[in-house]
Amino acid sequence: MSSPLDLSIPELVERVRGGQLSAEEVTRASLARIEATRALGAFLHVGGARALEAARGIDQRRARGEALGPLAGVPIAIKDALCTKDAPTSAGSRILTRNPDAPIEEAGVWQPPYDATVIERLRRADAVLVGKANMDEFAMGSSNENSAFFPARNPWDPTRIPGGSSGGSAVAVASGAALGSLGSDTGGSIRQPAGLCGVVGVKPTYGRVSRYGLLAFASSLDQVGPMARDVRGAARLLEVIAGPDELDSTCARVPVGSYERACERGVRGLRLGVPRQYFEAGLDPELERATRSAIQTLAGLGCELSEVDMPHTKYGVSTYYLVATAEASSNLSRFDGVRFGLRRDGERADIHAMYRATRGRGFGTEVKRRIMLGTYALSAGYYDAYYAKAQRVRTLIARDFARAFEKVDLLAAPIMPTPAFRLGERLADPLAMYLADIYTLPASLAGVPGLNVPLGTTEATPDRPALPIGLQLLASHHAEETLFAAAAAWEAARPLRVLRPPETH
């Protein structure tokens, strides 16, 4: 074993608890890997001294004979949409900086006065927070190209996107800089980058994880979730961060499952549905073959297969981009130059001129586009035609899932119609970018949990190296244990044992 960063989360924790490894040496290895992979743009802020201080504290407590938490010494990257009281938080936006023209190190990024609940829970579990991960501005994007600072790059091919919006969180784990990370998923922002970078990513049930301290994008959709290199690592992270929170009234009062133990369950007798509409026109044939073959493997392990109909799948993109933008236009009104970040004086000395100047300078193109679309969908005369209509269609999409889960325990589908595309390729066409979210949006609209487990890679060709392919598993509300059981079974049976980008192992 060349580096502690090659261990799984449970293996590493066992060694730190047992004293074979110190949290400090693990943290040093992580910080060194972050430095060595800086060109991938995974981090907006690196914890450095604070991370080492936390690690030494963990080692001292161990030396005193204290019991360590379930994430003892595990280096974790945090999506920059989550508030951290000891590290700046930008959400990938210039509007949370004092100086929007400066490089991020000198931009005066907003410093939150408190930790998000999930951050507090990670710290209590003795995780080491090594840095804040790059992201699309306010989580709006599918490629990480909408970061106001710099794009993150796919470690399998740095000319390609890592996916988004939690792109930095996926790159940090795929490149081995961190053993786990947190992202947020509003329409696929954990599952899709996990799929494109070849790591495990979990979008829990809506309400499973507290959002206190998450910078809100679309409040009826946002959910925080973990990424890790393997299924058990993600399961342990979710067990730590999940559960009711007095500071978030939308957080479900449902007991947290035994996700890590569920990984040992196997899939014998599980009813696995294959949603017909997720395999229609537009899906890359190589991805379709790989996905179907993985489904056959799961059948061989004891799953009962059946095809299911989800007739409203094709309306997911339209529904999502009306609902999410409407909610965003309201949530982002808090960025107004008064309480945090940027302030620009307007041409006139009145408050609206100040708002306009501040927001005009502080928000990037995609954020403006979505605020505009959402404002329009909510505006007088259009509310019923757009916003209310979309919320009704959302009900039909949720019913598709409810009906499917009367017949099956879980669904298996692709994550995205194609593997990672090149940076810049789709920037000129926002609608084309939105349409690629077709396989992840419906589950978000229905609030059901979903997960990406790496499936394998595409065949390398002269103009394209091997790229990760993800398998998306979906289950009914609060059935995360079923997802972990199936994902772990697949992981154990996966023909490609080691799934690491070329230069990191």
Place this chain on the structure above:
Amino acid sequence: MALSQKDVLHIAELADLALSPDEIERLTRDLAAVLQHVAQLEELDTSGVELTMHIGSSQMPLRADQLRPGLSQDAALAGAPRVGPGAFAVPKFVDEG
């Protein structure tokens, strides 16, 4: 759905966003393309279908009504771009004349 630059300017006003002429042109084009796509929802009959505004429990949990420490005034003001004594400083927005 035809969308004019005038419509875009009106929405920008509602959204409190200053836009450059380039942005106005680009957004007019982009929003028109998206609105044209979302018009597909019209083909669905949704009469009698309820809105899904929220997923999950309908009952709002209540916590005990007890005093607990909140954010201090200093902490709340620490991130603000401009502050006065114990307050956020903003341009005048009430005409007292």
